[in-house]
Amino acid sequence: MASAIELDAPRSGLTPVLYRVVARRNETADVVTLWLESLDGSRLSFQSGQFNMLSAIGVGEVAVSISTSPSDPGPLLHTVRDVGAVTHALCSSGVGDVIGVRGPFGTDWGVTGNAAAIDTVIVAGGIGLAPLRGAVEELVAARSDGAGQVFVLVGAREPDQLVFLDDMAKWKKAGAVVLSTVDRSAPGWSGRVGLVTTLLSSAGFDAHHCRVLICGPEIMMRFTARALIELGVDPASIWVSLERNMQCGLGWCGHCQLGPLLLCRDGPVVGYVEANVLMNERER
């Protein structure tokens, strides 16, 4: 007899769907973007900011944000950083290889079908632009419908670690304000050098009428949010993407617990007012 938990389980959430790698691009020395198409021709329905569990068959499974815009009819995009056995296997995938996809899971940025007339400020650190890419694509496309200005502010350790350079050029061409800075300069770099927060004051957005989406290392998100609030941004208008050890994706296993939240279900996108308390919680 099936248990209650099995009866409640959404089958699509437990069983990976097989996808084939149809293209790949090395973003940096250790970051790869994979373009995926399902073997059965099905198309995933998701919102910007959600994530999938990607499985390197025979190696393991890992949570990776979806980088595609929900309105993009093309392949699914996932950008993966090679930091462990599973991500190394995924980053090593070649065109034609098959990987498993479970999802989508978690909360989203809330921009799909919500092209507000106010400015939207995207602040990304490192590979943190990957979970925001789909949202930026949506927001830039919505500008022709009278939506507010889009500001994309990106920080990276070094110039050669900036990801989605082609996309950034495209967004700029489409009218978005796109600024980047690096923590450490390098020969040939003529752009900004400094923390990503140094881009905020001169970007030109209306601090009193904007929403802000931030993704990056937690310390970077904390300092960015504080700097935004000092500029006059309402804390309730700031969202951050939190990440813990996502495993089941369904809020069952508890590995991703952060205070009262199970981040695979209640996150990754969390309002800053709530996240601020959790990000400052010290380990006991």
Place this chain on the structure above:
Amino acid sequence: MITIDELVGAHPFAAGLSDEHLALVAGCAQNVAFDAGAMLCAEGESADTFFLLRRGHVSIEVHQAGRGPIVIETVGSGNAVGWSWLVAPYRWTFDARALEPVGALAIDGACLRAKSFEDPALGFALLSRVTQELLGRLQSTRIRLLDLYGEHRG
């Protein structure tokens, strides 16, 4: 025509200064412009000026023989460049170079120091502002030292 008092008063560094102190600062200031590539100051030289940036970006650099300039940080409109004018021996520690056409207010450091000795309230007001700029840069540097985007293998 915009006066030097108005230009100084419009800069974030001067926010909250009394009219009297604003006039004293403006009395030591001149409006200057730099072409892209021009040096605002150079390491080791006498730090007799500091700059309030009005437009454009400036790189704070250190030069290494055989490698050329190493950019430590870039600063832009609204920032101040240089605090060596406030601390003996009044010599620049780094180079500062215009990355693009830069507009700035050049403030005579010796002039301001003399006025601050005569009017300690002005000295405190200036020191508070320089400290605020210093604190922002120090915090930014500390966070960059954490190498947040670096490789943290699990």
